[in-house]
Amino acid sequence: MRRLRLIQAALLLALLAPLAAGAQPARAAFKETVLSDPQPGFDDPRRILLQISTSDEREINNILWNAVNLQKFYGIDNVKIAVVAFGPGMVALYKDSPVRERIESLLKYGIEFLGCGNTMETTHRSPDDLIEGVDYVQAGIAEIVERQLDGWIYIKP
Template sequence: MKKYKLLTALLLLAAAYCYPQASAHRILLDITSKDTADHHTLVRHVAGTSKAYPDSRLEVVIYGGAINMVLKDKTVVGDDIRKLANQKNVDIVVCAQTMKRYNVDQSHLVAGVKVVPDAIIEIVAKQKEGWGYIKEAN
């Protein structure tokens, strides 16, 4: 009888060990809105999520009309963007194609903001890797 209990315990332990562990979330948020209310909403969502789930990864992809969100001289959320970009679990990226269209140089960006070659390709690539996708709007 003890053999069966030991065998059962070992099998349960092995099953628990082999069962896929919950992985940290990977969340991709994109914003194209020039509306500063949307910029504030995105910052609030990313800050709250990154704090509540510190093992998760978040990436914000900024393109189109949202470019002002990361421009030093035009942003209303610059300090928040800088703080988020300095967190180890958050990346703030802007589209190089959008920068080109708006004649923006990398020196105009809020500190910590990274540049990706193309926002759409970035979004598709992250989705292919299994990232959850959120279109941010107010």
């Protein structure tokens, strides 16, 4: 009986030793994303359109992380990203935005931000209320439609 317990203890130690030493269980490697033709490049970048239509700060931050991850994946010179905000999502683009610093940072990396003029008019805001560098169009939703027709890939995270 004592011998059996010693053997069990030895087996348990043998199993736990690699974990105690900092070894991690083996994980499968990420499956590589295969790029479709034409391959994105400086002269023919992927054109991706993201939508912000929520005032929820967590959701807005998620959308901004999507933009960052797309630039990271394709490379800053191989992708054009435009973020269109309308309705409640316009809060992200105003100077008093809770994500103002992130928007300003992403503008420096070439991400385009467009606000909805109709929403500004309805909520009695003006272009002067927008973060510097943010542009606006008459209708955010119409901008999305037109860019899709022009070949932009539309994502609503």
